[in-house]
Amino acid sequence: MVYQIDTIILEQLLLLCYSEAMVVCYTGGGTLGHIFPALAVHEELACSPDYQAFWIGREEASEKEVVGRYGIPFFAIRWGKLRRYWSLRNFLDIGNIIIAFFQALHILRVQKPDVIFSKGGFVSVPPVLAAAVLHIPVVSHESDATPGLATRINAKYSQCICVPFHEGFTALKKYNLVVTGNPIRRSLVLASQQESMQRPAFLGLSEPLILVLGGSSGSAQINLLVRETLASLTEMGYVYHQCGANDVQHLVHDRYQEVSFIDEALPLLLKNATVVVSRAGANTLAELALFGCPSLLIPLGGASSRGDQIDNARLFERKEAAMVLYPDTLDAKQFLESVSLLVGDEEFRERLRGNMKKLAYGTSAHHIATVLKTVKESTCNGV
Numbered sequence: 001m002v003y004q005i006d007t008i009i010l011e012q013l014l015l016l017c018y019s020e021a022m023v024v025c026y027t028g029g030g031t032l033g034h035i036f037p038a039l040a041v042h043e044e045l046a047c048s049p050d051y052q053a054f055w056i057g058r059e060e061a062s063e064k065e066v067v068g069r070y071g072i073p074f075f076a077i078r079w080g081k082l083r084r085y086w087s088l089r090n091f092l093d094i095g096n097i098i099i100a101f102f103q104a105l106h107i108l109r110v111q112k113p114d115v116i117f118s119k120g121g122f123v124s125v126p127p128v129l130a131a132a133v134l135h136i137p138v139v140s141h142e143s144d145a146t147p148g149l150a151t152r153i154n155a156k157y158s159q160c161i162c163v164p165f166h167e168g169f170t171a172l173k174k175y176n177l178v179v180t181g182n183p184i185r186r187s188l189v190l191a192s193q194q195e196s197m198q199r200p201a202f203l204g205l206s207e208p209l210i211l212v213l214g215g216s217s218g219s220a221q222i223n224l225l226v227r228e229t230l231a232s233l234t235e236m237g238y239v240y241h242q243c244g245a246n247d248v249q250h251l252v253h254d255r256y257q258e259v260s261f262i263d264e265a266l267p268l269l270l271k272n273a274t275v276v277v278s279r280a281g282a283n284t285l286a287e288l289a290l291f292g293c294p295s296l297l298i299p300l301g302g303a304s305s306r307g308d309q310i311d312n313a314r315l316f317e318r319k320e321a322a323m324v325l326y327p328d329t330l331d332a333k334q335f336l337e338s339v340s341l342l343v344g345d346e347e348f349r350e351r352l353r354g355n356m357k358k359l360a361y362g363t364s365a366h367h368i369a370t371v372l373k374t375v376k377e378s379t380c381n382g383v
């Protein structure tokens, strides 16, 4: 309800004042979780008249390549991590961050965007600071259930911060927050709306599909669990395992397929999955919610991250939308029992599916596109 009112007001504002071309600068990076959501917003805006886009991101080729596939010009800047622990690299990175700030300042001066959309990750901080110096309006987006450090810094210089949920953002409550959910790529949104879809060729007619997702770069912990329990898992169904580029083992089994990354096949797999075993990255969760996938979540632990996936998983657990196994206490027996419970109990799966769908936000990209247009127009008109 709150969302509907927001959208209607924003769209009416737009009708009143939307007039001319819009150049959007996207910034963010680190993992695909900081790239795909911005690309979903770009897909939404791409049909607007006189829309142009460019991206400021890290020099790493993988991000540049993904953004390039969408035809968006990519400007690379230096990158420095904002570590909260002592490391010699901190000194080097302070230098990188200062250089990145001046690189971003130069790019923004030349490209003259109307608005910046920051998708977070440390690389977004220098462009947002440069935008503040040049008085270019900024809209930031946080995907996770609680704000990361980059979002907390960028918030000070943003006209508006888009967040996925109503709860979890008390640290940002003094800023202008809009609940938009997490934007999802168009191919996935469209597939989720289809009544039915063909089954993947490898899957038997009534065979359950156990889809295993490790996030952008795969999950060593989940890979280990799957490999340890593979004989029993494949008795329960066909196992399709996304293991990440650095941990491919080429295991051969007639009811098992291992891939480093899932590209175009993702909508088909999500649509047909009986059960999904997954890390708890915010965007993967948004996609699982959209498809209503009965899921077993194994979040990345606090020792190797800021604990964002633990927060994400807890939220889904509180809403009874997914089963969660926490990484520190997890063993193969517990893992197998949980998958077996999910595969075997259809009623339980349907309950999870229903609660999952309540967390879905299929119009998030449209909502954020509207926010960007509104922020641009209100700044142009000096509101």
Ligand SMILES: CC(=O)N[C@H]1[C@@H](OP(=O)(O)OP(=O)(O)OC[C@H]2O[C@@H](n3ccc(=O)[nH]c3=O)[C@H](O)[C@@H]2O)O[C@H](CO)[C@@H](O)[C@@H]1O
Pocket: 031, 032, 033, 034, 036, 143, 144, 214, 215, 216, 217, 242, 260, 261, 262, 263, 266, 280, 281, 282, 283, 284, 285, 287, 300, 305, 308, 309, 312
């Ligand atoms: C280690 C790390 O820093 N993880 C963070 C990172 O995760 P990560 O980048 O893994 O995050 P997400 O799960 O949020 O997003 C991954 C995206 O890549 C897509 N995908 C992934 C694998 C694949 O084979 N094919 C594919 O298309 C997913 O569908 C999804 O759209 O960003 C998330 C969003 O801020 C955080 O919640 C995570 O904690």
